[in-house]
Every structure is written in structure tokens, then in C-alpha cells.
Amino acid sequence: MTSVRESLRMLSSEHRDVLRTKLVDDRRPAAEWHALLAPLHDLDVRADAARSRAGKQLLWLYVAGIALILASLFVAPIAALALLVLFAIPIVALHLQRGRLKRLDLADAALGLALPLLPLLAEDAADDAPLELALDLRGPTVDAKRTGEGEPYARGAYHRIVDTFFADPFLHARIRFADGAHVRLAVVEHVRRSRKVKRNPRGKTKIKVKSKRRIQLDVSVAFPARNYVAVAAPTGALPPTDRERVTVRDGATVVAERRVVKSAGAGGAIDSGHLVDLLARAYGRVEPVRRKKL
């Protein structure tokens, strides 16, 4: 917790605002974004670690406390009472600490995708072009992101399953590159949370909650016709994308690339390499039409 406190103390008022709202929406040079997001990511890593430490300590306190109190009951009931008080104090303190840390928690996916990409975007950004970036760091399963709930159904041993759906558009970015290309990145996480109820042979009810996530990553690049023309086949051996659309319109070739990533759980880190691949694929669909020094 001390390192979390230290990290917190170093934060600017702007950082504190982000920690409170967990929303970011601004335009500034890509390199300056780094100064805002890197300390928040650092704090988040520390807070996550501290929270899991506190969880382990709580588990030990509960196990040891219950065992000792039960044992002492046979010896001297008054000792059991003293032990109860003795264990209750750190347990309450740890629960409060966990609550405080939980409030600091920022969604891993949004920061984990954006932060590694900043130096790359800074490399290609036009000199005077800011990065427009909107991040939602609240995580995918907050109430505001609930899109609906399915009818209860039964499957296998579970006699009642209710699915709740969430949609979390947590990253949106726009930037103009030095070659005149207009780049847009958008990421949405869809979560299906299933609450499953079954009865075991002894008639006890068991409830299991499972989440599945589907992350849709979209990149669109508008290549100016003065520099680029569309080509039929992409060059190179780039990792494939799930959808690719090339639209030639007045003054620009617009290439849209999409990849969908599925996994269990909700809200965890996502490899930023997906967005790099999508951009590389988009650049694979055009060729330069003139020779010029940028």
C-alpha cells in the first residue's frame, strides 16, 4: 500500500480527475499523452498488486482466526472473545483498504492498448497533428454499459441461466499522419455474463457466473489520392484480419480493417499488436503514386 500511496502523491490534479471520472477525452501530441497515461498505468499496476495481496492476507486471517477461535472455545470462552476482537480489527482494515484500492482500479484493456501504441503513432504523426483520444477506463461491466438481459433458459445441469449483455466502446482515436493519411482506431468490448444456477444431488443450490468477451478492433485509414492509389492484392505476409473493405472515393482511398478477438473473462489486457497489424494491413492495400520527400 505504501508504494500505491507514493504513486498517488506524485499525481497531478489532472491525473486525479481521470482517477475520479475514469474517462479521458482530449487532443494533444502523442508524446504528451504519454505523460498523462504512463503514471496512471503505473499506479494501476501497483494498486492491482496491492489488492491481490490484501485478498490473500484476508484469506489467511479468516482461516487462522476461525481455527484459533474454535480451538480456544474449548479452553476458555473469554480467550475466544479476545481473539475475535484481535482478528476483527485487521480484517475490517483490510476490507476497507481493498475497497479504497478497488475505487482506484482502471480498466487494463484501455490503458494496455493505448500506452504501447503512443510511441508508434508519434513516429508517423504529422508534425502539427495532435492525437485525439477518448478512453473509458471504467471497465466493461459497469451498469451504464449494460445493453440487455436475455430470457432465462436451461442447459445441461443448469436449470436456470440468465445472460446479461454489455457493450463497452472503450477506445477511440484519430490522428493525421505525416503522409496525409487520416487514421481512426476504435475498440469495443462486448461481454456476455451468464449467471448459471444448478442443484447438486443433495439439493443444494450452486451459482456460477461466467463471462465471455468479444473484442472488436477497427482501424480505418483514408489515404490521400495525391500520395496513394489502391492496389488489388496486399503486399507482404501480414497477419490476416477478419474483415477488409477498400473504398475509393473522391480524393482518397479508404481502407477499413477489422479483427475480432474472443476470450473468457471480461476487461483483461489485450495485445496492442492487433492494432499494429490492422494498420499494417491497411497500408498493404495502397501503393505510393509519386516520389516525394515528406
Next chain:
Amino acid sequence: MTTGLDRCACKRGFFTLRDCDRPATTACDLCSRRVCDEHLAPRVQARVCVECAARQAEEATTPSEPPTGAPVVHRGGHGPEAVVDPEQATVRTARYRRRYYDDHGYEPMWWASHDSYWAGDGYRWHDDDDFDDDDGGGFGDS
């Protein structure tokens, strides 16, 4: 150089490459091109440009050399690592660029002046007689 200006020879960009064009301050011990402060890899005994540093690192690499310092944001994937120290951004990005080009055969768009240093790499440029290279410079021997 035809212009007489002492410019950095390293390339800026990831998906496209262009000249750095900042004033050069020193020469790289390995490729002997003139480079600016930002494109100099942080080394103690040698002056090595970030592009040579990236090539060296890739040649030395099997799956070894875990990134030092900064926490790794992505897990088990192939994205760049988050750079926590901004001073490291240029050298880390040059390294990731080299690896990405080598692993995926990505050929960047070439919007820079000629540089024989990149002759062995695949890149894309418009091959036409009446090109409109702004200052016409940089095509001689460097």
C-alpha cells in the same frame, strides 16, 4: 551532401519512413552515418544509432533478452511494450519496428531520400522518371 547541411540520417516513422532531418550531432560507430541526439541509442562506451542498435538486437535475439525496466502491458502477444521512460521511446520503437518488418515482411512506404543503409530492406516507393523530389538532394554517395 549537395545541400551542405549536416542532417540526421535516421528514419522517422513506422508504417512509412521519412528523413529525420534534425541537425546531426555525431556519427554512428557502426554505420558511420551522421545522426542526431534523439536517434543515438543510450550506450556508455559506443556511439550507435538506434537503427544499428535495433539490427544488432535482432541479430542477437532468439527468444532471449526480456525488456528491462518497464512493466510489460501486453501478454504473450506481439505488440510493442509500453515504454514508461519517454527517453527510451525512440530506441524501443526502432527495435520494435525492425522486428515487425522482419517477422511480418511489412514493407514501409519510402518517403525519404535515398539511403544505401536500407538497401537490403524491402520498402515501397513510386518508381517514375519525373519524380518531384523537393530538393533533389541526398541521392549522391553519403
